Structures are given as structure tokens and as C-alpha cells.
Amino acid sequence: MLSERRLEVLRAIVQDYVGTEEPVGSKALTERHNLGVSPATVRNDMAALEDEGFIAQPHTSAGRIPTEKGYRLFVDRLAGVKPMTAPERRAIQNFLDGAVDLDDVVGRTVRLLAQLTRQVAVVQYPSLTRSTVRHVELLSLAPARVMLVLITDTGRVEQRVIDCPAPFGETSLADLRARLNSRVAGRRFADVPQLVQDLPDAFEVEDRGTVATVLSTLLETLVEEAEERLMIGGTANLTRFGHDFPLTIRPVLEALEEQVVLLKLLGEAGDSSMTVRIGHENKYEGLNSTSVVSVGYGSGGEAVAKLGVVGPTRMDYPGTMGAVRAVARYVGQILAES
Amino acid sequence: MLSERRLEVLRAIVQDYVGTEEPVGSKALTERHNLGVSPATVRNDMAALEDEGFIAQPHTSAGRIPTEKGYRLFVDRLAGVKPMTAPERRAIQNFLDGAVDLDDVVGRTVRLLAQLTRQVAVVQYPSLTRSTVRHVELLSLAPARVMLVLITDTGRVEQRVIDCPAPFGETSLADLRARLNSRVAGRRFADVPQLVQDLPDAFEVEDRGTVATVLSTLLETLVEEAEERLMIGGTANLTRFGHDFPLTIRPVLEALEEQVVLLKLLGEAGDSSMTVRIGHENKYEGLNSTSVVSVGYGSGGEAVAKLGVVGPTRMDYPGTMGAVRAVARYVGQILAES
DNA sequence: CCCTGGCACTCTTCGCGTGCGAGTGCCAGA
């Protein structure tokens, strides 16, 4: 078991290393933090911490740097979430408030997050599966051609053009539109299939084929578009990554281009609560030298999507977590308002 | 005036340097290309080329590398466009043929181009200034809250939530919807402002404020929508850039995130014909160490947008130009089909 | 039992001098 002071030493090491990016030695530690003990004592503690695998030496005559296990302990037990200052919060709110539509909200969020954390930001579009239907619109383009427009409560809009098996009158269309909306408006996507199951029965025989086509297109759209989208930004911050550039940065850029990888990454990260994945805790090996801080955000109490940042394992965890949490909150508010 | 052989020497220098990334000396040149003359002669030619500013020496005892002026001459007079091989062309076509919608076409194009050229690819979405309005939908969310949904003939959908100055009844809403659509459906974006100008006059006094608000939001949306979008990809290829990483790569990443910069860049590049901008020919200084190869593409004879790649000035110009041209052609075909 | 000061030891880093080699410029001759 590690004594209180040893944990304190670990915290000090992490903080210093994150600040300076250089291995930290016992003497420097006692000077920068008043631990109340001598360098020699700190050395003993460091030896113990190294035995436990929380810190390591790059080479024999260098100071210590935290291991992934060390960061893990730091995040779990030693560090809180650093709250944003009032001006920062105001700035966040102001910046997000100007958004005109969902794309804009996501775009602003990603820029904001990248700027606040000085790292790469990733923002997932509100998921369709967890959204509710605000409205379904049907437009007649031609006698046997209908456009289906699906609008979610988070502001996402999807549309499809449907070729009907038979001409479909305006009145039937209006009827279908009304019935459809009365059933699904305000309901969750997941529930839609059951809700519309028996809908064709309410129509004349000659219209049933068209109604069925429209419904199946609707369901199809729900499935297809449930496929998540996301936006990334702040890749220029990758240049602050480290010294051994090409090797570190390349796989990260590759991972960032593989949206599938990122979506899986965000998906794996628990529920809506804040998740920190450090180094090899990330399954995708291109991201083994990075940490990912993510959190769910949503318009109501429940998360509709995730956002987060990707940065070096050596990152300012409390600050990053604070920024991520704050941004998620305000984005949730913005979405709830619209 | 430069003799034929000297141009030949320049071409050889560019080719070798692009291949090896190392300054090329007179001896190596005579060995790798059979110029039919001795190294000493080549040295004289090199001295002349250097006097003219086409090549330079990094340091006294090193070989020569092309200057931007040298690349310019190479591109203008010494190099053709290397055509794609038949298998390559087939691969391009196959890859693009699978696209299901516009987003997919652009996404595939950007990936393809990045892969073919091993550089950063930029693809602009087809310009919307020539688009027409397919339908305008108005939905009542609350007594004084309306959602505007705009659908274009290219399949793009934009929506805005509008807070009305006064409550707006369902019948008024239906009236506005009908009048609006009868005027603007099928018309070009550019014509919409005049078409709706006198629309408020047709309504009761108490509704005019709301109608005006809706219209101004519509016009605003049209303007925003017409603003071009683009997609980039292959940023991981930036790692192949050179040795002095952080300094070179950072401004490029920053430029790539500034879509405005890129749009301007593509916009400046002449009409639809292939344009090559080398180093400082790019106005934006973050891209001063890069070359941009771009070309217009379109479904018919006319270009609707541009695409291209951003790479180091030391790039394989003939190959890159060949790939860019080929991809642009096939994308044009795909768009024409759909 | 834990903390402390001291001390010897280990490595990395940096500066410096040297030799090597690639590449050049110039010149005289064909």
C-alpha cells in the first residue's frame, strides 16, 4: 500500500512532467513543491513508486516520468476536474450561442474544444438512435414520387426520395402525413418500427403498397443514418506532441481519418459519464501513445452523443477534463433550446 | 537563353531530387541519365542554371536542388501530364462507382485522390449558386415558433428555427407555405430575393411582421447555403513532408483547418483548367512551402467546383497532375449520371 | 522505524578537433 506522501510525490511528478515535458528528479521536486522532506526521502519514495510500476526512468541517470499506470492512478485518485473560471464559462457560452444550425453548433464546438484544450477535438453528431422524432414531412414531387423528410429533436434533418409503386394522391399523402406524425412525433427512433407496423391497414387497398414503401424507406433511413457522423478539429495541435514526430503523429492522423475507429472509440467509452482512456487502454494501436478524454452530451438528462479530445498521454488531465465537461454542458443547453 | 541540353539537365535534376530528396551532384547526374556529356560539362551547365536562378546549393559542397523558379520552368516547359495506366483508371472508376449520394461521392473522391498522390487531397462540393429550390416547408413548433426547411434540387436540406414576433396561426402558416412554394419552387437561388419581395403585402397586418421574419431567414439561409463547402483528406501524408517537421507541417495543418483559406486558394486558381501553384505563388503564407495542383470538375462541360492536392514543392508534378486530372474526369462522369 | 546528509557511481549530453568524402570551380588542352 502506498502511503499518503508517496501519492503526493506521484502527483507532484505528474504535474511537473506535464508542465516541463522533462523527466523530473528528486531535487527539483522538493524545490518546486514543499513536501516537507528531503530529496533523499523522496528518492526512497520514488524507488517504491517505480517498484509498483507507477513511474519509470528513461535512462539510468535521468529523472522519472509517469507510466500509464501512474497516469491512471493520478486520474482516478489524485486529480479532480479543474472547473472553468467564470470568464471562460462566459466565453464558451458566447461562442456557442451564435450558432445558427446543427452543423454550426458542432463546428463551433469542435473549434472551441480544440482551442481550450490545445489538443485535437472530436465531436460526434447527435445520434439518431437516441433522438426523438420531431416531425416527418412528406412532399409530393410527382404523382408517383414522394420526398420523405425526417427531422429530429436535435435539429438533424435527413431526406430521401421515394419512387412509389402507384400514384399517390394529395389527400392520401396528407392523411399519411397526419397519421404518421401523430404516432411517431416525440417518440424515440427505437420505438418507431412498432408504432407504424399496422399503419398500412388504415388505408385503401390501392394505397397500401405505397404506404408500405414509404414506411420501409423511413425505417431504412433510421438504420442507415443511425450510422454516426463526427467532426474533428485542432489537428495542428498535434505538432505540440513530442519530439519523435513522424512516428508518433502519423498513426494518430491516420486514426483520425478513420472515422469508424473514432466512433468505436467513443462508443466503447462507457455511458454518458466522463471517461479517460490512457495509452494502451485504447484498443486501436495507432492511438496507443495518446489519451482520450470523452463525455456524453445531450439536450435533456440523457446523452445523445459524445465529444472529447485526443492528446498525448502526457496531458493536463484536470484541465482537459474540466474543459470537456464544461463544453459538453453548454452544448447540451444549446441543443435543448433549439 | 538556355540551350536544349541545359533544360535537359534541369529536368534530370528535378526528377532525381524528387526521387531521392537529396541534393544532386554532377557525377550522379551523368551516371543516372545518359546525357552524353561528362560531369564537367554538366557542371558548367549547372553553374549557368544557378546564375539564372533555377537551381541552388544548400551549402557550398553539396549538390543542387531546384528552386521554385526551377519547378515552374519544369512544369511549364519540361514536363507533361503523366497519364494514368489502364488498371489505375479502372480502379478509379470502380472506386467511385459505388457512391450512394453526394457526400459519399465527395468522400470517396478525397480518399482516392489522397491515396493516388500520397498527398493531402482537397475536394470542393459542387457549387450551389446554380442550384434551384425544390421545396420550402414550414412547421409550427409552438404558437410563435416556426421551423423553416429548405430543400434544394441537389438533395441538400437546410433548416432553421425561427422565433416569430407574434403568434402565427396554422391557416396563415399554410397560406404562407403555399404562396412561398408557388413562387420559388424550381427557381434559382439567385432569383429568390426578388420573387418574394412583395409577399408580406398579401397578408393581414398582424401577420406581416412574422412573414417578413420568415422571409429574411430564408434569404439568409440561401446565402449561407451558397457558401461553399469542402472536404479534405490524407493529412497523414503530411508526415512524408520533410525533415524539419514541426515548422513545416504546423502552418499547413492550420491552413487546412481554415476552410476559407482553401476555398480562396481554389477560387483564385484560374478557371476550370489545371493550375499549379508553386511555393510562394500561394498567397497564404502558411502554404509557402507547398505546391497546390487543382482543376475544375463538372457534370457537363462546365466546372461546378474544384478539386486538387496540396503537397511539398518537391513533388512528382507529372504524376500528381495526371492523377488529379483523371479523378476530376471520373467524378464529373459520376455526377453527370446521377 | 523513518528521515537525512553524504558520497560514490552511472549515464547522457555537449563541445571540440579531426579525417573523410562529395561536390565544386577553374584551367589547359583537344
Place this chain on the structure above:
DNA sequence: TCTGGCACTCGCACGCGAAGAGTGCCAGGG
């Protein structure tokens, strides 16, 4: 106008030594 020869310049890799940072260990004191 081209060619071979030759002296010259420099960047770079290498080896060496000094400096410095940091450690581990040990004996002594609270």
C-alpha cells in the same frame, strides 16, 4: 565547345573528454 585533371571548400560522422544531473546506498540521528 567539350573534357580530364586538380586543388579547394565544407558539411558530417566519429571519437574523446569534461560536465552535470540524478541515482542508490549507507551510516547516523531523532
